[in-house]
Amino acid sequence: MMKFGLILAAAMAVSSSAMADGGWSAKLMAPTKQAEVDAGGVIWTCKDAVCTTLSDVSDVDPPAACEGLTREVGAVASFGAMPADKLAKCNRVAKHA
Numbered sequence: 001m002m003k004f005g006l007i008l009a010a011a012m013a014v015s016s017s018a019m020a021d022g023g024w025s026a027k028l029m030a031p032t033k034q035a036e037v038d039a040g041g042v043i044w045t046c047k048d049a050v051c052t053t054l055s056d057v058s059d060v061d062p063p064a065a066c067e068g069l070t071r072e073v074g075a076v077a078s079f080g081a082m083p084a085d086k087l088a089k090c091n092r093v094a095k096h097a
Contacts, residue, residue, distance in 0.1 A: 023053035024065065029075040040068030049077075066090035 028049040036054075037044040040067050045053040051069060066079045067090050075094040079087060 022079050023057055025052045026075045026079045030078050032073040037070045037072045067093045070094040
């Protein structure tokens with residue numbers, strides 16, 4: 001059981017690090033027609049139902065960035081490795097079609 005816990009902790013650390021260093025990717029609940037989105041200073045490129053960051057996100061709070069994106073393009077199905085409870089909070093501010 002201890003081994004599983006260590007593997008899980010390592011996977012979460014790698015995921016968080018990749019999210020901070022390499023930008024973010026979000027899967028939308030529905031496709032967007034917007035090719036590029038400026039959401040609170042974070043520049044996203046979107047195709048169909050997937051958006052990825054173009055700008056440096058090293059100093060950006062992931063929940064705030066998620067909320068900014070959902071205000072522009074609608075609810076997200078996933079946002080990097082964001083846990084379900086934070087994802088639900090993010091989607092509360094989503095733009096409604």
